[in-house]
Amino acid sequence: MKLLDDIIDMASDNKEPIGSLLRKCLVLERQLRNEKFRAWLDKELDGYDRDNEEEFPAYRVFNCINKGDFYGLTVRMQSHPFSLLVLSPEHRKMMERVHLHQPAASYEARPNQDSDAHLPWNQALVVKYSRLIFEGGEPALMRAWQDIPGSVLVALLEQVRTRVLRFALDLRDSLPEDASSASVVPAADIDRSVVQIFYGGNNLIATNTAHASQVVQQSVNQNDLGSLIHALKELGITDEGVDELRKSIEHKTADTKADNARTWAADIGKYIGKEGVRMGVEVAKRTALHWLSQYLGIPL
Incomplete structure (x- = not known):
């Protein structure tokens, strides 16, 4: 089946844009008519709802390091990592983890894939904790951000490609040789494969991805x-x-x-x-x- 062959080729080649791969999968979903598959594709194409953290897959969440620029009378520290212990529980929970909510294609579009990314703190938070990070208020925090290793973003893209590839390979194995459409595969088999590969059914992938995020940060x-x-x-x-x-x-x-x-x-x-x-x-x-x-x- 040519559509599946195209998807497998695109998922196997990092030179193919991730957005093009996902849109090709949308064409496949029109044959499969599987809502779970469509929901995953929509989120990877359009981005995740940042206010609904439970929807985020493990490869889009990791504990981050917070860094900042500090200035004092005699001390200047730039890109210095610091502890969040002085933050309120609410703010600490908000800043200790990063939920990568943007469309997958936005992470691929970075000019330098090797470079780290940064999510700046709201300046109101910087002002609130400026004199609290170090005892005595010196040096003061002037700018802060969450540090995102470039390897985390590369891993996210690899996870998306790998999941699509595994699903397409499984689907091709289920098709008769002369099949012209994926719609001949039983709906229950498709649903089981979607849940296993794209959602929580694949515990090995979820565990490894969560651990990977912990390691690279x-x-x-x-x-x-x-x-x-x-x-x-x-x-x-x-x-x-x-x-x-x-x-x-x-x-x-x-x-x-x-x-x-x-x-x-x-x-x-x-x-x-x-x-x-x-x-x-x-x-x-x-x-x-x-x-x-x-x-x-x-x-x-």
């Missing part, structure tokens, strides 16, 4: 090898991979460290263990490079 301190190694192991990097990285960056000049770090990240696929975070090699590479940049204090 971690921050590594400059020159703190311990925090770097801990983050990489959470990512699923094997002991062999950690040892190789340690050898390549310890007791080296700054330029050599940077070059060796890039080389190591390029080969990261062979260092990801079977029980590691199943977010894809490309996302793991971006995440590792982000942490290595923080550790070395230079962009990579």
Whole structure:
């Protein structure tokens, strides 16, 4: 069936725009007449209702790091992560998690897929807590935002493509060879597949995605090898991979460290263990490079 073959080809190729893939799926839904499938497509195409957090799938929600610019009489700190303990419970709940509500295509349209994204605080909140973050009110918070690692957004897009691909493959396997329309598949089979793949039925995907979001939002301190190694192991990097990285960056000049770090990240696929975070090699590479940049204090 040509429509299914086209969808499978588009979902398998990251060069095809995610919006085009989802609109192609709308054509398929007209044959299937499955409301659950249509609802998922509409949300991915049009965006999720930010006031209805229960609708968000796990790959669109993660605990974030909040950062800010602080200024005092003798101290200036920029892009400094800070604790939310001084915030009221209501504000803390609001700022400790990010719900990515925009259409999937909007995250693909970013000019630089490697760059992190930011959600700025409402300035009224900044003013309210400006003198409360640090004891004595110095330095004062002047600007704040929720930090969104670029790898989280890449993972979101990969999740959408993978779910569409799995559904299309399952559907093709259910079709007779000479079928010209997907409408011949029993409605109960379609509904079961939709629930399993796009909603809560696929516990493995939901669990891995939630864990992945927790992992990639971690921050590594400059020159703190311990925090770097801990983050990489959470990512699923094997002991062999950690040892190789340690050898390549310890007791080296700054330029050599940077070059060796890039080389190591390029080969990261062979260092990801079977029980590691199943977010894809490309996302793991971006995440590792982000942490290595923080550790070395230079962009990579």
